[in-house]
Amino acid sequence: MTVVEKIKNLDEKQCVVNVLLDSVKAHPCKDCGKCVFGYEGITQFEMILKDITERKARSEDKVLLTDLANLMVTQALCDDGKEIAQAMLTALDKQGEVFDEHISKKQCRAGVCKQFMTFHVLASKCNGCTECMEVCEEDAISGKNKFVHVIDNDECTRCGKCIDVCSQGAIVLAGAIKPKCPKKPIPCRKK
Ligand code: SF4
Ligand code: SF4
Known part of the structure; x- marks a missing residue:
């Protein structure tokens, strides 16, 4: 072709x-x-x-x-x-x-170009372990123990380290359609 x-x-x-x-x-x-x-x-x-x-x-x-x-x-x-x-x-x-x-x-509607993707923490899966916050060198993640963490995509450089370290699979990448996530840390429902 x-x-x-x-x-x-x-x-x-x-x-x-x-x-x-x-x-x-x-x-x-x-x-x-x-x-x-x-x-x-x-x-x-x-x-x-x-x-x-x-x-x-x-x-x-x-x-x-x-x-x-x-x-x-x-x-x-x-x-x-x-x-x-x-x-x-x-x-x-x-x-x-x-x-x-x-x-x-600054959008890739197909969700292919990684630099246009955003990172999000799903409240339903996050147990507030703080691992992602500790690994993020950009200080793009806020949270504390047993609180759902929140990623600031303006600060995030899309390195992917937080996804790798999250044992709960709570961090997801999104293209044009974004998941609903808390805008600031809230207490975790997940233990
Ligand atoms: S997103 Fe994952 S690594 Fe970060 S606090 Fe929640 S469970 Fe832990
Ligand atoms: S992708 Fe990298 S820079 Fe962005 S929030 Fe995760 S660890 Fe921080």
Whole structure:
């Protein structure tokens, strides 16, 4: 299946930006260098897409990708370069709003890009052991013994250490749909 076909047949569990990034990373233009537009284009594609999936996008990135792809479609020497550029244009045309959500709203609707996920403690499972708070180097977790702990996602760097240390499975990752959790520590119901 070509990258263009892949982009046209994505389901709701796939993120178009992530699929494009994976395709760009494995693309033959990266190791070719026979034409400037293919080599430079694929290098810029990878940098910009990586930034978008890691919450580091700039507002002009969508326009940059469009301009680059339009140049590559006409100027790349071989079909490899033209095809990945066409895939980019197809993605921007069919799922432009998904790029906007990543860039402006800091959301990945498919829940694929880890940097857009948020961490939450489920009150029904937390026994207030304090292990997660102790392991969090960012001081992003508040709580005390036998209280349901609460994660501040503005401080959280998504390292995942709290999930690893929680023996109760009380910490979950969420995409666009968030679980209902206490906003501040409350006494645990779970013993
Ligand atoms: S979320 Fe898990 S590790 Fe943190 S206090 Fe609750 S049970 Fe303990
Ligand atoms: S993912 Fe890392 S930074 Fe975020 S709350 Fe858990 S331990 Fe802290």
